[in-house]
Amino acid sequence: METDKVVARFKDGSLMKGRINDFSLNKPNFHLETIEGEERKIDVEQLKAFFWVKDFNGDKNRKDCYNGKINGGRKVRIRFFDGELVVGHTLCYSSEQIGFFIIPADLESNNLGIFVVKSASERIEFL
Numbered sequence: 001m002e003t004d005k006v007v008a009r010f011k012d013g014s015l016m017k018g019r020i021n022d023f024s025l026n027k028p029n030f031h032l033e034t035i036e037g038e039e040r041k042i043d044v045e046q047l048k049a050f051f052w053v054k055d056f057n058g059d060k061n062r063k064d065c066y067n068g069k070i071n072g073g074r075k076v077r078i079r080f081f082d083g084e085l086v087v088g089h090t091l092c093y094s095s096e097q098i099g100f101f102i103i104p105a106d107l108e109s110n111n112l113g114i115f116v117v118k119s120a121s122e123r124i125e126f127l
Contacts, residue, residue: 008032008042008050011120013082016040017056023115025097044098048080048120051111058110075127076102078116086114087127 008016016034020042023030032040035056073089080086088102099117118124 005053005056006032006050007053007056009048010046011048011081011117012046016042020050025099028098044117045119047117048082049099049114049116052113054110054112073103075105077123077125077127078102078121079123079125080120081122086116088114093126 004019004021006018006020008018008020010016016032018032018034018040020030020032028045029041029043032042034040073091074093075087075089076093077085077087086102087105089105090100090102093100098119099115102114102116104111104114116124
């Protein structure tokens with residue numbers, strides 16, 4: 001299974017699928033190579049989040065299950081301004097950074113990891 005597949009979801013509701021190779025918390029942008037082979041410069045503040053995925057297609061009808069135990073890190077629930085809710089755990093939350101990484105609580109999810117852009121989050125709650 002490839003683990004470098006990323007779905008970038010933007011605050012305006014659009015999305016891009018591809019691969020990233022130069023993302024850094026210290027840079028305001030990075031490059032995404034789309035599945036069509038184009039290289040796009042992405043401004044992190046335009047994003048809602050990006051998701052490392054098992055499969056680009058996923059299952060839009062699947063409901064995540066958050067009943068399992070989370071091992072390691074702080075359990076966190078994020079509600080985005082668009083209403084989406086994600087639950088996971090983080091080892092690296094900092095109020096100083098533009099965002100933070102989480103591992104989804106639902107290990108059966110298509111998402112392997114998520115980078116959450118804090119400005120797209122209506123509420124970040126540590127559980």
